[in-house]
Amino acid sequence: MENSDKQLLYIKVPDEYALAAKIPGFDSSIPLPLLLTDENNFSAESISEEMILAGMLNVFAYDRDNQHIAYYRDIFKQLRPNILEEMTNAAILKIKNADFDLAEQLLFALERLFPEHIQTKLNIALLMDERSRFYEQAGAEDYADYYTDKAFQTYKEVLAAEPPLPEAFFNAGFFFIRQKNFPKAKSVFETYIATETAQDELTLHRKQKASELIKWIETQALDDELFKSAFDFIQMGEEEKALEKIREFLEHHPKVWNAWFLLGWALRRQERWKDASEAFLHCLELGKKTPKELAVAYCDICNELAICLMELEQFDESRRWLMSALEQEPDNIKIISNLGTIALKEEKTEEAKAFFRTVLDIYPEDALAVEILKKLENK
Known part of the structure; x- marks a missing residue:
């Protein structure tokens, strides 16, 4: 802001x-x-x-x-002697309501007002991460990347603080999982367990969750260098190199659903729709064995699969997977927008308009929805 x-x-x-x-x-x-x-x-x-x-x-x-x-x-x-608690609570409420600009103003002010309070810095990292995910769902990749980098830089500062703030390592673990940086996620979860000394119910729950995620990363071999390299190559637009790495990984770990997602993602970016859709379907099948972990990525997998099926003109199947994702995340703009795209391809103009209007209700700055609605209104 x-x-x-x-x-x-x-x-x-x-x-x-x-x-x-x-x-x-x-x-x-x-x-x-x-x-x-x-x-x-x-x-x-x-x-x-x-x-x-x-x-x-x-x-x-x-x-x-x-x-x-x-x-x-x-x-x-x-x-205002109680301002730290009052403004922190207000900022957290604003984050939950996606009023990110005001949350940012409150937290930036608190950071300067209480420069020694590392919890405020952690709250800024959480805000940037939440804002990144919001823009990612909106399909605004430039904004999503910008706030992901802001979150990463803020986490670096928080994790280097002395004395360490254990809660920061716990939250950072989920950030790195979303970035597919599983070696780093494992490392910060281990640090959390080692540094957290509290014994209350919330802490015990967090320690159990961190231990479960460390075990999951190890069992699925997600801290393998091949997996990380494959993800990095996709991010750099080098899909062929990514496919090399992920196929080598799958030779040793054929039942890791995350790897099948990366395979499908790389193939989809190469517009190999049928091969990609098969990889995503296999990913979902394998993920049934670890439903809690799959739930984190379920909407992304369904969306990627739906795009492939849409390109193969399997509109009913594509719509089915999008609706399944929408049940999990009713405000996911990418999902709603793709439902509108299917309606357009089927020449269901009024249905398409309704989907894109819904997109704008959630995110008024969505340029694609604005452009499509303008064209449809002028027909």
């Missing part, structure tokens, strides 16, 4: 102002930031404590090199 500082004004508050009496060590020579909600109706009489505090939050979030930031921090903590 970019700061619009046209609403930010700096004012010098006289010693006799009511706010001055509340602040020990108040210095009237230092200008205070004021966030205006209505520039046209601004007057000295309209200045409130809340406007000044809002201005300080704006500075904490977006003007981190401000020469008076330590002074503002002291004032804010004195006037």
Whole structure:
């Protein structure tokens, strides 16, 4: 979220102002930031404590090199002693409601207000990861990649903190699993188990989950260098090299459903629709033996399979897999958009419009949905 500082004004508050009496060590020579909600109706009489505090939050979030930031921090903590808990809870709620811009503003402000609080930095990593997944579902790959990198960089900082924050290693494990970086996921889960000393019910549950995922990675040989190389080659657009690596991996581990997904993914990118669809179907069949692990990737597998079947003009089968995925993730924009694409291919214009309108209800910036609806409305 970019700061619009046209609403930010700096004012010098006289010693006799009511706010001055509340602040020990108040210095009237230092200008205070004021966030205006209505520039046209601004007057000295309209200045409130809340406007000044809002201005300080704006500075904490977006003007981190401000020469008076330590002074503002002291004032804010004195006037709002419970702000850490209040703003953290508010930010978490905003993340859950996909109000990412406001969550980012709150967490960035907290990070500057409490620079020693590593939990806030972890919350920023979680926000960036969640935002990345949102854009990934929306098919906005550039944004997804941008926020994935932001999450990765933030996790690097959090994992290097001293003393270590065990919870950070637990959460980072799931981030690395989503990135198919299984060796790193295994490593951070092991570190979590080694560093976590709490004995409460939540911690015991987390330790059990981490142990299960370490065992799964080892049993499926997902920390094998061949698997990681195959994934990296696909990411780099070198599908032939990826196929070499993944086929070599499958010679030793033929029942690893993740490997069949990578095989299908590489083949799909080569537009080998039939071969790819068979790989995805085999992936789903093998995944039935580990339903909890499969659930994490189920929608992606169904979507990839549906794309192949769509290209093979097997529209009913394609739709069936998309609907199965939609049951798991009702707001998955990629799935809804592909249902709209099938309707278009079948010349069901009104049905297609409904799907793409739903996409825009969830993500108004979806350029593809906007373009398709515009074309359909002009017909």
